[in-house]
Amino acid sequence: MTTIAHPDVPAIDGLTVTVDNGVAVLTFDRPHRRNALHRPLLDGLAQVVAAANAAEDIRVLLLTGRGGAFCAGGDLDALADMEGESAEAARSRMRREFATSTELSRSPKPTIAAIEGAAVGAGAALALACDIRIGSPAAFFAAPFVSMALVPDFGASWLLSAAAGTARATEIALTGRRVGADEALGIGLLHRVADHPETTAREVAATLAAAPGDAVRATKALVAGSAGRTLAQQIEYEIDAQVHALADPAFATHRAAWARTVQRR
Known part of the structure; x- marks a missing residue:
């Protein structure tokens, strides 16, 4: 499903974009895959965020996911497609894909993540790249890269350390364990826990959009x-x-x- 409500923000499969009163809501919309990042999202998400950053009438960006998950990281089918590519091609692709985290973290506008359920791998990184993170009691973070013989990406190693400190980030990244909402709140991965995180995030976004x-x-x-x-x-x-x-x-x-x-x- 692809919905677009802003002429300057490109439409990509797997992402619903709505803009209202200065708030751009970017919703991962692949609930059957827990909003995992498939090829269209990996290829186009950085461009979407960059366009939202550049749009003068957008004052706040809000990221969320549909169907009880924020984002489960890279889609396994997309990961399988990466096997066998040359080192040069892999570096070029990753720079393009991982730029989404940079676009979020460097946005001149407030960015908010409303997290229901899983924020895993690249999904955790994208949430952590946002200024304000509001999760439901069922929200959890995980960075299970090592279990797949991989290393953190989308800036997850830096973003985890910035939010939780190097010692905690190291333990979370090495073990790949789930960090539930209460613990995430205590160590800085979340700023607030709410029963309805998207509703709360929209309220915060509306306040920020109305501010000078x-x-x-x-x-x-x-x-x-x-x-x-x-x-x-x-x-x-x-x-x-x-x-x-x-x-x-x-x-x-x-x-x-x-x-x-x-x-x-």
Whole structure:
């Protein structure tokens, strides 16, 4: 099933895309395969995310899956097709496919993953590449690459370490075990557990889409860049961003609205 509701975002088989009030909802739509990534998804998903990033009327990206799973990783049939390809061809293909994680993690817009059930392998990486991750009590992460004589991909080794720390990421990647919702929440793979994660994610997305866009993008960029800076360096970046924000007419409008809200309390 392929549904498209934005002229600038390409349609690919296995993905439903809807855009409403600035929120682009990208739904993995292969429930019979637990939303595993088949060839059309592997080939086109990075382009879809890049197009959504570039669309001016899209303010938030929300990833989810249909039928009780987020994404079970690479489809086994697609993995079988990769056997026997040359090293050069494999590198070229992987750079194209794995760019989806980079497009998500570098998006200037907030990205949210609503996780029901399995987020496995590449699916776990795609969820972890999002800024905010909301899972159901049945959600779980797993990175079972070693059991197939493979190594983590789609940036999973980096993304697991960034979310949970190197020691936990190493154990999760080596054992390939399931990390359930409660544990995932405790170690940073999830930010929130909700009975209806997509509903909750849509509420969060609507709030972010309605917020001042420049402030949202600047805040995300500040936090994303902070890891490689000293506190003094980060403060200089904050000063530059805040000077720009104070000069924006949106500040006066939202300051007045905030003042009215405080007065009503």
